[in-house]
Amino acid sequence: SQTIHQWPATLVQPVGSPLSLECTVEGTSNPNLYWYRQAAGRGLQLLFYSVGIGQISSEVPQNLSASRPQDRQFILSSKKLLLSDSGFYLCAWSADSYSGPQHFGDGTRLSIL
Amino acid sequence: AQSVTQLGSHVSVSEGALVLLRCNYSSSVPPYLFWYVQYPNQGLQLLLKYTSAATLVKGINGFEAEFKKSETSFHLTKPSAHMSDAAEYFCAVSDPGGGTASKLTFGTGTRLQVTL
Numbered sequence: 348s349q350t351i352h353q354w355p356a357t358l359v360q361p362v363g364s365p366l367s368l369e370c371t372v373e374g375t376s377n378p379n380l381y382w383y384r385q386a387a388g389r390g391l392q393l394l395f396y397s398v399g400i401g402q403i404s405s406e407v408p409q410n411l412s413a414s415r416p417q418d419r420q421f422i423l424s425s426k427k428l429l430l431s432d433s434g435f436y437l438c439a440w441s442a443d444s445y446s447g448p449q450h451f452g453d454g455t456r457l458s459i460l
Numbered sequence: 461a462q463s464v465t466q467l468g469s470h471v472s473v474s475e476g477a478l479v480l481l482r483c484n485y486s487s488s489v490p491p492y493l494f495w496y497v498q499y500p501n502q503g504l505q506l507l508l509k510y511t512s513a514a515t516l517v518k519g520i521n522g523f524e525a526e527f528k529k530s531e532t533s534f535h536l537t538k539p540s541a542h543m544s545d546a547a548e549y550f551c552a553v554s555d556p557g558g559g560t561a562s563k564l565t566f567g568t569g570t571r572l573q574v575t576l
Contacts, residue, residue: 353503390464390550390566391504406563437503448564451496451503 349374353438353452361460366411366425368455370438373419378440380421381448382413385435397421433459462487462553466567474575479523479538481570483551486532493534494552494564495525504550510534521545546574 353370360366372378379398383391393406395413403413410429414422421438436455439448467482485491492511496504508519515527525536534551548571552564 351503390568391552391564392566393563396563439503449506451505453503454501456501 349440349450351438351440351450351452353455355455356453357456357458359458359460360428362430363427366423366428366432366457368423368436368438368457370421370423370452371419372421372440372450375419375440375442377418378442379448380415381439381441382421382423383437383439383448385437385454387434391437395423428459430459433457462491462565464551464553464565464567466549466551466570468570469568470571470573472573472575473541475543476540479536479541479545479572481536481549481551481572483525483534483536483567484532485534485551485553487553490529492554493525493527494554495519495523495534495536496550496552497521498548498550498569500547507536507549541572541574543574543576546572548572 350373381396382394384394385391395403395405397403397415400415400418410432411425436457438452440450441448463486465484473479494509495507497507498504507523508517508525510517510527518524523536523538525534527534548569550569551567554564
């Protein structure tokens with residue numbers, strides 16, 4: 348069966364520090380991968396999606412970047428965090444390009460001080 | 461551009477009562493529609509999805525939703541609420557056009573409270 352792992356679960360970082368959140372998927376090949384951010388009291392905002400290794404599409408101009416070094420690994424990064432980067436970050440995957448993200452990780456709660 | 465409106469950020473029902481969570485969408489093409497549930501400090505779990513087949517879609521945990529094109533709605537229902545249904549529910553819409561990863565537009569969510 349397919350599983351998705353996301354870590355860390357919680358993270359507290361100072362303003363200006365770097366960030367690296369990792370997501371891995373097991374039990375499937377060539378998944379579509381997604382990074383979402385959920386701010387308090389708001390819906391989910393798509394940040395990045397990837398249809399294959401090295402292929403990243405950015406949805407919102409921002410302080411963050413994403414990379415996909417391996418088929419089932421998706422990394423969210425920042426060189427210098429801003430206060431506005433606080434939120435709940437969710438990784439997700441789908442088996443095809445039509446059905447939407449069907450499987451989400453448990454998320455990383457990021458607090459910027 | 462697509463958009464989703466979830467009427468009511470908070471809904472409270474008694475255990476055993478009907479659950480009705482409202483979702484209206486806007487899309488320039490026939491959409492795909494989704495409902496997700498999120499329990500505290502967890503990711504989202506897909507409840508059900510509409511992808512242009514039957515307009516009444518049955519999902520997990522006894523939930524179902526009906527696609528009504530004339531009303532541009534995709535309301536989520538469950539005949540009898542259970543305490544374990546207390547969670548946040550998100551409606552989402554996507555453009556079924558292929559070639560790229562399916563990108564969903566989410567509503568702002570409805571928090572369901574179930575009381576004794």
